[in-house]
Amino acid sequence: xxxxxxxxxxxxxxxxxxxxxxxxxxxxxxxxxxxxxxxxxxxxxxxxxxxxxxxxxxxxxxxxxxxxxxxxxxxxxxxxxxxxxx
Amino acid sequence: xxxxxxxxxxxxxxxxxxxxxxxxxxxxxxxxxxxxxxxxxxxxxxxxxxxxxxxxxxxxxxxxxxxxxxxxxxxxxxxxxxxxxxxxxxxxxxxxxxxxxxxxxxxxxxxxxxxxxxxxxxxxxxxxxxxxxxxxxxxxxxxxxxxxxxxxxxxxxxxxxxxxxxxxxxxxxxxxxxxxxxxxxxxxxxxxxxxxxxxxxxxxxxxxxxxxxxxxxxxxxxxxxxxxxxxxxxxxxxxxxxxxxxxxxxxxxxxxxxxxxxxxxxxxxxxxxxxxxxxxxxxxxxxxxxxxxxxxxxxxxxxxxxxxxxxxxxxxxxxxxxxxxxxxxxxxxxxxxxxxxxxxxxxxxxxxxxxxxxxxxxxxxxxxxxxxxxxxxxxxxxxxxxxxxxxxxxxxxxxxxxxxxxxxxxxxxxxxxxxxxxxxxxxxxxxxxxxxxxxxxxxxxxxxxxxxxxxxxxxxxxxx
Numbered sequence: 086x087x088x089x090x091x092x093x094x095x096x097x098x099x100x101x102x103x104x105x106x107x108x109x110x111x112x113x114x115x116x117x118x119x120x121x122x123x124x125x126x127x128x129x130x131x132x133x134x135x136x137x138x139x140x141x142x143x144x145x146x147x148x149x150x151x152x153x154x155x156x157x158x159x160x161x162x163x164x165x166x167x168x169x170x171x
Numbered sequence: 172x173x174x175x176x177x178x179x180x181x182x183x184x185x186x187x188x189x190x191x192x193x194x195x196x197x198x199x200x201x202x203x204x205x206x207x208x209x210x211x212x213x214x215x216x217x218x219x220x221x222x223x224x225x226x227x228x229x230x231x232x233x234x235x236x237x238x239x240x241x242x243x244x245x246x247x248x249x250x251x252x253x254x255x256x257x258x259x260x261x262x263x264x265x266x267x268x269x270x271x272x273x274x275x276x277x278x279x280x281x282x283x284x285x286x287x288x289x290x291x292x293x294x295x296x297x298x299x300x301x302x303x304x305x306x307x308x309x310x311x312x313x314x315x316x317x318x319x320x321x322x323x324x325x326x327x328x329x330x331x332x333x334x335x336x337x338x339x340x341x342x343x344x345x346x347x348x349x350x351x352x353x354x355x356x357x358x359x360x361x362x363x364x365x366x367x368x369x370x371x372x373x374x375x376x377x378x379x380x381x382x383x384x385x386x387x388x389x390x391x392x393x394x395x396x397x398x399x400x401x402x403x404x405x406x407x408x409x410x411x412x413x414x415x416x417x418x419x420x421x422x423x424x425x426x427x428x429x430x431x432x433x434x435x436x437x438x439x440x441x442x443x444x445x446x447x448x449x450x451x452x453x454x455x456x457x458x459x460x461x462x463x464x465x466x467x468x469x470x471x472x473x474x475x476x477x478x479x480x481x482x483x484x485x486x487x488x489x490x491x492x493x494x495x496x497x498x499x500x501x502x503x504x505x506x507x508x509x510x511x512x513x514x515x516x517x518x519x520x521x522x523x524x525x526x527x528x529x530x531x532x533x534x535x536x537x538x539x540x541x542x543x544x545x546x547x548x549x550x551x552x553x554x555x556x557x558x559x560x561x562x563x564x565x566x567x568x569x570x571x572x573x574x575x576x577x578x579x580x581x582x583x584x585x586x587x588x589x590x591x592x593x594x595x596x597x598x599x600x601x602x603x604x605x606x607x608x609x610x611x612x613x614x615x616x617x618x619x620x621x622x623x624x625x626x627x628x629x630x631x632x633x634x635x
Contacts, residue, residue, distance in 0.1 A: 136566060136568060
């Protein structure tokens, strides 16, 4: 894993923890196979996460995408950004 | 609808006992000599009874021409500087325009084929004219809507000035200044206040740096100064504000939140500070002079100046008033409902014994079904001591459809070091989290060097 992709993943995890703190939520342990729906953030939390990541990583891979795909697990979510944040 | 009698502008000018001036960035004009002078080359008589498109590159030239045309022309159609030239054909048809008064600084208008063309100038030539007067000239103002052909709102000097009469005596020693462009309703109010009150007026000039404008206002000893909250926020960020000392400060055209009222109070401790509510269609509805945002609930219902206000169940404010425009020109579209009430499109919310403006009906951001007015978030952000101006806008979001994000201009000198910016950002978000429900907290904050203000003086909400 390159330094760049490592930092994308770290950025995502940091932001998730930050938003959970701000929204008063408790996160499940952030493992690759964690199902996003069970991670502790609600839909507003994810909406904020995507907006913040666009701010820090410069990309919103979902709004830019043609299809309506949204990842199921945390690992898939990170991958979408690693592909997007080129 | 009841109308109040008003003298023509020319009559008012003739009665001013001393010389009064318009000043802009490059010129000055003593408009009180217009009762025996002309800025239209003495051709006013040809314009009698016509529907006149008035277009000039200069507010000063416009200011002079209006005095001559009122009471003589059938209609004056004032072209604001930002109207899309593609709309000119529709405007001419709707207003039945058959003459143009122009200084040829607007090339797209010079090309128009109209039966009569008269030049206007920023200089007044001596002339002994006895133009036909006494006509109730219609003044057609354009709405500042952002889509489609602007609507032409029909007023006359009586409807435009009814609010001034209600307020009492003129103040001849006053020097009015405004950040507005006088070619739209808000600025025109200040123009008429100055002219009918026998005062001088310092005009704004497009593209002029704020500091230069403030220097000019100071040099002419401005006593009465008006603008939108956005104008004021921008002016307060400029150190040159220290040089002006108005005794009356007025805000209108946008929501005056408590932070801007407090900052004006702190900057001008001796001044009377008032915020007014008006719209091009409904006219001036009321002034609030207690230094607090919003307005007392007692203002709703019939009030002493004949202005009647209702709040509908969706929170929208409706107004029936002798100061309202009579109609839209050239369209069957009704300006008011069957009872004569104009829907302002502004949403108010009652908290205790006051109503507060929360935003525009059309400006709502829908965040996963939860509705937010950008203005209510801005009002919170603006409380932060380092924030000069802010704009909250909708951003597309894959989960909630939209989300609110904020663009913020910090007051001068801040916003340099990235570390400091990050601290301020956290601080602003903390303030928002403490004050607002979760969905109204901006998802992201960007710091900007400046935020645009449109020709009507309002914060530009459409640009990125």
